[in-house]
Each structure stands twice: as structure tokens, then as C-alpha cells.
Amino acid sequence: AQSVAQPEDQVNVAEGNPLTVKCTYSVSGNPYLFWYVQYPNRGLQFLLKYITGDNLVKGSYGFEAEFNKSQTSFHLKKPSALVSDSALYFCAVRGLNSGGYQKVTFGTGTKLQVIP
Amino acid sequence: EAGVAQSPRYKIIEKRQSVAFWCNPISGHATLYWYQQILGQGPKLLIQFQNNGVVDDSQLPKDRFSAERLKGVDSTLKIQPAKLEDSAVYLCASSIGEVSGANVLTFGAGSRLTVL
Numbered sequence: 001a002q003s004v005a006q007p008e009d010q011v012n013v014a015e016g017n018p019l020t021v022k023c024t025y026s027v028s029g030n031p032y033l034f035w036y037v038q039y040p041n042r043g044l045q046f047l048l049k050y051i052t053g054d055n056l057v058k059g060s061y062g063f064e065a066e067f068n069k070s071q072t073s074f075h076l077k078k079p080s081a082l083v084s085d086s087a088l089y090f091c092a093v094r095g096l097n098s099g100g101y102q103k104v105t106f107g108t109g110t111k112l113q114v115i116p
Numbered sequence: 117e118a119g120v121a122q123s124p125r126y127k128i129i130e131k132r133q134s135v136a137f138w139c140n141p142i143s144g145h146a147t148l149y150w151y152q153q154i155l156g157q158g159p160k161l162l163i164q165f166q167n168n169g170v171v172d173d174s175q176l177p178k179d180r181f182s183a184e185r186l187k188g189v190d191s192t193l194k195i196q197p198a199k200l201e202d203s204a205v206y207l208c209a210s211s212i213g214e215v216s217g218a219n220v221l222t223f224g225a226g227s228r229l230t231v232l
Contacts, residue, residue, distance in 0.1 A: 004158075032218035043120070043207055043223030044159070051218050090158055094218050097164075101171040102147070102211075102219055106158040 002027040002095035004107035012113045013081045021076040021110045023091030032094035033074040034104070035065055037087050044090060050074060061085070081114045088112075118142065120224035122208050128230045134196035137227045139208030140189070146213025148185055149221065150193050153205045162206075165191065166213060198231045205229070 003026045013019045025031060032051055036044040048059025055067045065076045076089060088109045097103040121140040129135050141148050146167050151159035162181065164172040168188040176183070180199070185191040195202055205226040211219035 006158075034218075034220070036221075036223075041225070043209075043225045044221070045223070046220045049218055049220065097172045097174075099171050101164070101166060103161070103164070103172060104149075104221060105161070106151075108156075108158045 002093050002103070002105050004091050004093050004105055006089075006091055006107035006110045008110050009108075010111040010113060012115060014115050015083055016080050019076075019078050019081045019085070019112065019114070021089050021091075021112060023074045023076065023107060024072050025074060025091070025093045026072065027093045027095045029095070031067075031069075031072075031074075033065075033067065034092040034094070035059065035063070035074075035076050036090045036092060036106075038090065038109070039087050047076070047089075081112075083114045083116050086112055086114045120208055120210055120222055122206075122224035122227050124227060125225065126228050126230075128232065129198055131200055131231050132197040134194065135198060135229060136195075137193045137206050137208075137229075139191045139193070139224060141191075141208070141210030142222055144212070145210035145222070146188075147211045147219065148191050149207075149209040149211075150183055150191070151207040151209065153207055153226070155204070159207055162193070195229075198229075200231050203229055203231045 034049045035047040050067045091107040148165045150162045153159045165185045183193045207226045209221040209223045
């Protein structure tokens with residue numbers, strides 16, 4: 001069965017500092033990985049995805065993520081945090097269900113708090 | 117393009133009552149998902165449709181939850197009778213539905229259910 005682990009419930013970072021939100025995964029076959037962000041009272045919004053190719057993936061709002069196959073990790077990063085980045089971040093992995101259809105499993109989420 | 121529409125946004129009911137949530141996905145999206153997000157947890161897949169057929173309902177509590185997508189467009193999720201532990205946000209999402217791809221999910225704003 002596929003799974004995602006986000007080991008930190010909350011990450012605090014000062015505005016202007018680099019940020020990292022951690023994610024590890026488990027899935028059969030090639031990993032397809034995603035990051036989504038959730039603002040209060042809103043649905044999840046897509047940030048970026050890794051399918052194949054370059055291990056560093058760039059996404060929306062200046063975010064990027066680094067894929068590491070040997071460590072089965074897909075950490076979210078940003079060089080300089082903004083207060084407006086404060087939100088709930090979810091890592092997700094795409095596998096296949098028994099019928100061969102895409103199945104997306106989410107982690108438990110990490111709350112990012114950027115301190116002015 | 118218009119986003120994923122969900123209604124109602126908020127619902128408060130007594131335990132043992134019934135409730136229904138409606139979702140209208142992005143036009144042309146073949147795959148529709150219902151996720152349950154309990155406070156402090158990540159979204160959990162309840163049911164997934166490909167057009168008007170169910171491709172995954174392995175985590176749907178079928179004794180009380182039901183869902184349909186009769187014409188392959190909008191969908192309804194019903195809970196009857198509701199339990200206290202059903203208090204959650206019910207998220208609807210849709211994707212293009214390419215079976216072999218890593219499809220990005222587009223989420224609605226969610227329907228928040230409180231069971232008293």
C-alpha cells in the first residue's frame with residue numbers, strides 16, 4: 001500500500017529565511033509526487049509535481065521540491081519565506097488502485113508559520 | 117475556467133440525521149473524487165469515479181455513506197444516519213482522468229459538516 005509521511009506537524013521560520021517542509025513516501029513502481037497548499041477555509045491548491053527527470057522541481061509562488069530516490073524523500077523548499085506563505089502544506093503520492101486507476105494518497109499535513 | 121463547485125459550504129445536523137453534499141467538477145474532467153478531511157488530518161479518499169463508474173470505494177463506510185455520479189458530471193455524497201465522528205470537511209476534487217498520467221487534482225472549497 002502507498003503512504004506518505006510528513007514528520008513535522010508545524011514548521012516555524014522567520015520571514016526572509018529559507019524554509020524546508022519534509023516528506024517521505026512509499027509506493028510501488030515509479031513515484032509520482034505532489035505538493036498541495038491549503039489556506040484557511042479553502043480547498044487544496046496544486047503547487048508542483050515530480051514525474052521524471054530533473055530531481056529539482058520548480059512550482060508556483062517560488063516553491064521548489066527536491067526528489068531523492070535513495071532516501072524516498074520529496075522535501076518542499078523555498079529560498080526566502082514570506083508571511084503570506086503561512087498555510088497548511090500536504091505532500092501526496094500517486095499510485096494505482098487494484099483496477100489500474102490513479103490513486104492519490106495525502107500526508108497528514110505540515111503547518112507552516114512564517115514569523116514577521 | 118470555472119473551478120470545482122461544492123454546496124453547501126457549512127452544515128450542522130444532529131446525530132442520526134441525514135445530509136447530502138453536491139459537487140460540480142470542472143467541465144471535461146472525467147475523474148471525480150470525494151475526500152474526507154478530519155481536523156488535524158490529511159484528506160482521506162472516500163470514493164473515486166471515472167466518468168459515471170466507481171473505480172475505488174474501498175474506504176467508504178457503505179453502511180451509512182453513498183455517492184452517485186449518474187450522468188458522469190456532477191455528484192452527490194450522502195450520509196445517513198450521521199455519527200459524531202462524521203464531523204469533517206468533505207472535499208470534492210476532479211482531474212482530467214488520463215489513466216496513465218500523473219493527473220493534478222483541482223479541489224473545491226469543501227463542505228464543513230458538524231454533527232451534534
